[in-house]
Amino acid sequence: MHNPHAGQSPVTVIGLGLMGQALAGTFLGNGHPTTVWNRSAEKADELVARGATLAASVRDAVEASPLVIVCVSDYAAAHGLLAPLGDALAGRVLVNLTSGTSEQARESAEWAAGEGVTYLDGAIMAIPPVIGTADAFLLYSGPQDAYDAHEPTLKALGAGTTYLGADHGLASLYDVALLGIMWGTLNSFLHGAALVGTAKVDATVFAPFANRWIEAVTGFVSAYAGQIDEGAYPALDATIDTHVATMDHLIHESESGGVNTELPRLVKALADRAVAEGRGGDGYAAMIEQFRRPSA
């Protein structure tokens, strides 16, 4: 009988937390011979029952596959596991899917170069249950030939897998920038839910309106990106002056409803500064100037 998974290349996954288990489980499901290792070995039990090989040591895990994926809590933990291995990683491709900063990614790349290890840094823009689906997107940076060679394997983790460029820091840089968008959006939704809650409106009633508006905002993002790159911010929709007036409404509404005002006050403080610098007649994209420089 035809086996669609025949010949899948071996993969090692080091770190079997919530994410590492999802990564290893997806490789297994796609027919990759999968070797795993975790500090607390019992987290491998389910994967082993499904056909994974539990390595007795990090070194054994590394030596089992040409592609080694590490996904632990932070870069210090990853380094603590890999640095003592000497040349066991040489000639293999190491993919670090641990979250961190671009500086940590570039430092790891330097360490890897010194050890003769081909290094890709990655970021996972998905939660564990979404890994392996069309909705998961993972970002990679580092040497393109290494990415290209392993792209078919890496794509198993998410259809939206994207290579960003040779600079090892890019995946982490995109990661933190995208997470910032997530927290900004979520905090604004939570503030909005608290606000409509003052009129006894349930969050579940408000949520579809929030989602429709978030979708509209994606249109603004696309339009403003071009203006930011050109450095010209014509007010094609509304001026910053108009935004500032309505920001006042949000603050007053929050105050009178007994709701926290920190978030709208921060938003307005940034816009007020733009107005003070003569940007009141510009479109909202001119606010980029507030974010491009260090905080006062």
Ligand SMILES: NC(=O)c1ccc[n+]([C@@H]2O[C@H](COP(=O)([O-])OP(=O)(O)OC[C@H]3O[C@@H](n4cnc5c(N)ncnc54)[C@H](OP(=O)(O)O)[C@@H]3O)[C@@H](O)[C@H]2O)c1
């Ligand atoms: N969960 C998500 O939705 C998600 C999404 C995107 C990115 N990520 C990133 O993926 C990484 C892992 O997240 P997770 O959700 O899997 O976290 P987790 O469930 O807390 O698992 C942490 C993993 O790191 C290991 N670890 C921590 N310190 C260690 C050390 N000093 N030495 C050896 N192993 C160590 C743990 O081993 P033990 O089992 O022995 O404790 C465990 O395997 C993080 O960088 C996270 O930011 C997670």
